[in-house]
Amino acid sequence: MDGEPGLRERKKRRTHAAISEAAITLFLEHGFNQVSVAQVAEAAEVSKRTLFAYFPAKEDLVVHRLADHETEMARVVRARPPRTAPLTALREHFLDGLRERDPITGLNDAPQVRKLHRMILDTPSLVARMERFKSGAERALAQALRETADVPELTARLAAVQIVAVHWALAQDNAERLAYGEPADERYAGAVADAEHAFALLRNGLRLLARQR
Known part of the structure; x- marks a missing residue:
């Protein structure tokens, strides 16, 4: 057929x-x-x-399990509803992932997923390989932003670097907590609060760091 x-x-x-x-x-x-x-x-x-x-x-024997996620943020940006800001679509997608316990958010405590995350975190060569994955995600997202949000190349690239870094940090925080014993259900509220805070920082830029003390 x-x-x-x-x-x-x-x-x-x-x-x-x-x-x-x-x-x-x-x-x-x-x-x-x-x-x-x-x-x-x-x-x-x-x-x-x-x-x-x-x-x-x-290392590819491990990282390939995440291969589909390398362009996930780019796909979310391209598929967002009309008149929806890219950052809004990405925030909602990450929060949906937390609710659904998507392993890519780090908030999945299935025994095999937890052991896999711990193995990656504890293996320098896998951590280094994940950095290449991260770079690929940045390139794909930058291209999606250029093509769908009508922003200059440098703006798209800098935005992509920040957005991917935030996703990465949030997921790593969740994965580290769960890898060492914290249940996903107990972590969920904190993971949502951290995500909301992170996306608020992205939305408002670095204004907090521009204030004089």
Whole structure:
């Protein structure tokens, strides 16, 4: 049927999923640095060459789980309703994510999600790899702002850097609290308050820092 993937594409997707599942299972059980790429390949029943064809670096075995979120803020800006400000749409989207316990907000305490977040936070190479993810999100958001909000290139780029940084900081705060035992339901009210404060700062610029004391 038109629109459905062919046999070759379905096989590639199954292989990709099998490698990913094997990697995450091993990493969460033994630790990221304690598991080799060869062990992941063996568990997934593929060669190392096949594994690297799907995941060029060991860190990609983890970060790919977040790949769809790299352009998420850009998609929110592009899909916002008419006469809705980009920042308003992004704020509402983040608050919706908190309510729905979206893992990308850091507010999800499912055991596997919590262990995954803790592993990322405790592994310098994964933290560094996430910085590349962050840079990609900034570029995508800046382009969306330029194309839909009619703002200059520098304005879009600086705005994107600030917005992504705020999302990142909020999610990391939530993830750190949950990774070390705080339940999501107990954190929710504080996470919402922090998000509202953060978006208010974005909306008002850095006026607080411009005041003389």
